[in-house]
Amino acid sequence: MSTPTLEKQDQAPEPADATAAHTITVTFRIRRFNPEVAAESYWEDFQLDIDPKERVLDGLHKIKWDHDGTLTFRRSCAHGICGSDAMRINGRNRLACKTLIKDINPEKPITVEAIKGLTVLKDLVVDMDPFFQAYRDVMPFLITTGNEPTRERLQTAEDRERFDDTTKCILCAACTSSCPVFWNDGQYFGPAAIVNAHRFIFDSRDEGGEQRLEILNDRDGVWRCRTTFNCTDACPRGIEVTKAIQEVKRALITRRF
Template sequence: MTATLEETAPAAAAGEIPSFEVTIRVLRYSPESEHGTSSYWDEHTLTMYGTDRVLDALHKIKWEQDGSLTFRRSCAHGICGSDAMRINGRNRLACKTLLKDLNISKPITVEPIKGLPVIKDLVVDMEPFFASYREIMPFLITSGNEPSSERIQSPAQREVYDDTTKCILCAACTSSCPVFWTDGQYFGPAAIVNAHRFIFDSRDDGATQRLEILNDKEGVWRCRTTFNCTEACPRGIEVTKAIQEVKRAMITRAF
């Protein structure tokens, strides 16, 4: 049975935020580890509070117990995408995941996202991910002369691709994809989502080029529709739906 914060936290005075003990198990990695192996589990027991998130726990470990712990983070408001990691076996943003929403009666496991080379601890090499992103040309492509006024777009035209504008390039979707785990050459969901954002933009003239790029053996047809990507997206993007729409556009040339 999952322990709730109310069941594990000591009684607190009115107005106080209840505290609780939690164990964080971090998968550490260093090519020069003194443990005799490049990766190992490291445990820390912490006193945390009901408003704390996994990122707060990692900060506490780094600032108070082990300064060598390495991870990425930036704004801590769930929109920069830099602190994506596997938490209890699922891809999440550490800054959005409340500790109290996890099973705090058991150790909370924190690992780097899968499918990308680990540099140190929770930091992975994002270059393969961004290489695919750059390849789909994630920018507006127009033909002809510069417009003399703004490019008008109706609310209905915007709505067609509105969902895929929410991507924050955290790689949570791509690194949750079994195809990407086994074949690092696959473009991956995030690249396809960002292609979708421009393919269906009525102001863009580069849809045909992007579809040709994705019509590759490592392109959109590698998707096996497992929905891992949609479940992993911290922004709630319907990733699998977007991929299917790109497939349909490739067949029908309707965009």
């Protein structure tokens, strides 16, 4: 008995303009700044035909590659891990690589500008040195005493859970540059530095908690927080930043961590 076979059905070729049928015309309104040309920034519009399911980062690529090669912005992995493409999109801090065009009302101009509170070097690129200096100041590494261990430092699942949320930080500066206290005074450590201090203060294997708490007890430390929740809203990783800051404040008062 022969096995029945299915005849291969001829498929009609997809129209050449099928991709174009899924595109819409979007206006990108970008805040430009080039200190070698002018002392003031200005807004410049670009019109793109783009699939609304693409990301804002894709739109910036199209502008740079097809319209204006001088457009300057940071990006690396393009998958929400490196944190290098944080910028203000429609007035909110976001990662350009995680923001879909369809989710931000493409019927109106999409505004894109550099994050606030840090010096703009060119277009969407800011000077991150003060941000990373605050990060380094809180000693974001494991501190222990005594001899080097001969086996792994063990930790229970419950102990690990205590600081799990703050291990998610990708140092994108979205939280710090959304903080009104940081806007007004760049000396404030900022939410990201406090989050990374929290990650080690509450690590049961670490012995440098007291040192970090004293650093954050400074006039530019954790007490400058006004609990506006901007940082929590801005975090692309969903970290409960404001909660972490409050836990550090409580540890400073009780010395229990």
